[in-house]
Amino acid sequence: MQKEDLYEPLFSKGERVWRTYVGGKKIDEMMGKENIEDNHFPELWILSTVQANNSQREGIIEGICKIQLNNEEVSLLDLIKTYPEEMLGKEHSKKLKGEMGVLVKIIDSKERLTIQVHPTKEKARQYFNSDYGKTECWHILDTREDEEEEPCVYMGFKEHVTKEEFIKCFEEQDLEKMLSFLHKIKVKKGETYIIPGGLPHAIGPGCTLIEIQEPTDYTLRVEKTTPAGYKIDDLSCHQGIGFEKMFDCFNYDGKSLKEIIDSYKIPERKKKINDNELITLIDYENTECFKMEKIVVNSQIDLKGENEFYGIYILSGFGKLISINGERYINATDQYFIPSVCKEFTIKAKDKPIELIKFYGPKIK
Numbered sequence: 001m002q003k004e005d006l007y008e009p010l011f012s013k014g015e016r017v018w019r020t021y022v023g024g025k026k027i028d029e030m031m032g033k034e035n036i037e038d039n040h041f042p043e044l045w046i047l048s049t050v051q052a053n054n055s056q057r058e059g060i061i062e063g064i065c066k067i068q069l070n071n072e073e074v075s076l077l078d079l080i081k082t083y084p085e086e087m088l089g090k091e092h093s094k095k096l097k098g099e100m101g102v103l104v105k106i107i108d109s110k111e112r113l114t115i116q117v118h119p120t121k122e123k124a125r126q127y128f129n130s131d132y133g134k135t136e137c138w139h140i141l142d143t144r145e146d147e148e149e150e151p152c153v154y155m156g157f158k159e160h161v162t163k164e165e166f167i168k169c170f171e172e173q174d175l176e177k178m179l180s181f182l183h184k185i186k187v188k189k190g191e192t193y194i195i196p197g198g199l200p201h202a203i204g205p206g207c208t209l210i211e212i213q214e215p216t217d218y219t220l221r222v223e224k225t226t227p228a229g230y231k232i233d234d235l236s237c238h239q240g241i242g243f244e245k246m247f248d249c250f251n252y253d254g255k256s257l258k259e260i261i262d263s264y265k266i267p268e269r270k271k272k273i274n275d276n277e278l279i280t281l282i283d284y285e286n287t288e289c290f291k292m293e294k295i296v297v298n299s300q301i302d303l304k305g306e307n308e309f310y311g312i313y314i315l316s317g318f319g320k321l322i323s324i325n326g327e328r329y330i331n332a333t334d335q336y337f338i339p340s341v342c343k344e345f346t347i348k349a350k351d352k353p354i355e356l357i358k359f360y361g362p363k364i365k
Contacts, residue, residue: 001079005069006086006339008323009312012076013066014046014106014335018054020221020236022228023110026142026208030106031333038110040230046335047104047311047359049077053217055236063217067337076337089308089340092364101132102290102361103215104311106141108208114223114232115154115178118216119249120197127241127249128218133197135289136213137266137282139357140191141315144206152204154182155195155264159254167247170222178222183257185265192266192281198251199264210313212282212290212359220246268294275299281357288363297347297354305342310360312336317354322346330354 016024023042045052045063052063065076080087084098092101118134119127143151157166161181169178182200187193187207195201203209205227221237238246255263269280277296284291295301297317314334321330323345330347347354 001069001072001074003083003086006083006341007343008069008325009321009336009338009342009345010067010069012046012311012335012337013068013073014044015048015063015065016041017043017045017052017062017105018057018060019043020230020232021109021111021113021226022230023108025110026108026144027106042108042110044106045103046106046313047100047102047337048215049080049100050103050215050217053219053239055233065337083339086341087309087337087339088361089364092308092340092361095364096362099215100309100361101215102212102359104210104212104313104359106208107203107211109203109205110144111227112149112154112205113203114221114226115182115200115202116219116221117200117250118195118197118220119218121214123197123249124216124218127245128216128239130216130218132214132216134214134216134218135194135196135287136211137192137194137287137290137292138203138209138211139281139292139294140187140189140207140209142189142208143187144208149205150186151188151206152184152186153193153207154179154184154202154204155193156183156199156201156260157181157252157254158183159256161252161254163247163250163252166222166250166252170247173224175223175225183255183260185257185261190268192268193264194266194282194286195264196287198249200250210292210357212292214289220249273301276301284363290362291360293358295356295358297349297356300346300348302344302346303338304344305338305340307340308360308364309340310338310358312338313357313359315355315357317349317352319350319354320348322348
């Protein structure tokens with residue numbers, strides 16, 4: 001791979017990642033695979049230089065995306081290390097020391113995920129020696145309406161829940177009571193939620209979503225058995241920091257359901273760009289950690305590097321991507337890394353609109 005190759009959108013291969021919970025069937029369905037079924041690979045990491053952190057799978061490297069170009073497959077992480085300014089942008093690379101600063105994944109849950117929390121930046125520095133916590137954002141792509149339980153998410157402690165009471169339920173593994181401490185929110189396609197570090201939460205069953213987050217895999221869990229019966233060891237619960245520090249990572253400020261929705265559900269903002277529609281899903285006004293947009297391409301749109309990298313994921317539609325080296329067909333589930341030095345390219349829809357998600361790393365200026 002030469003530096004000139006970075007003037008093109010880079011076709012990326014996502015990484016299926018093992019998790020304690022079961023799902024992934026709808027990801028396979030989206031990708032047109034046959035003989036699909038739910039399993040322990042319910043996530044597709046589509047923009048990642050982060051290695052997944054799974055207890056008892058420490059020797060397995062998974063989570064780092066690959067770039068395909070000229071019949072060659074290169075690690076996205078290695079490519080960024082080789083060409084940090086060209087890939088990420090000069091100011092971005094300087095400020096973040098050659099790191100992307102973001103991770104994007106598709107999640108499909110057959111079962112409810114365990115009750116969990118992610119550290120804030122402050123707790124991540126204190127307990128994990130990391131510059132990044134794990135604030136994240138979910139955009140609901142689809143739901144499974146044929147499940148026994150309606151598609152939902154759980155977010156935030158209810159009013160009057162105390163740390164002492166929560167720890168007591170954990171010690172007794174009273175899972176039903178612990179879950180009752182959180183607000184249950186029915187979700188539908190097109191909704192977007194932000195989950196800051198410290199906020200207890202759990203993705204419910206039947207949710208297919210795109211998640212953009214800070215680039216870590218710190219997940220602190222309080223359930224030692226998943227709803228499907230998988231046993232979780234202590235290390236997978238506290239991630240090596242111990243239970244006392246784990247409980248210090250939770251935000252115990254209880255809120256009403258209305259306060260939770262008002263605080264963490266993000267209304268979309270739409271505007272026209274020529275013949276196309278730009279929908280802002282989450283912006284730097286909501287968090288400086290990342291930004292995500294949806295674009296509906298009715299005919300065609302011209303894009304290029306913006307002195308800053310970004311990623312593209314094709315949600316639906318079919319057409320062509322036309323760049324300086326020619327043209328190629330694009331389909332739903334295709335994904336691209338757009339280097340900061342990428343020259344102008346065109347996405348042209350055929351027969352019906354192309355819907356794509358565009359995602360950015362942290363705010364630099």
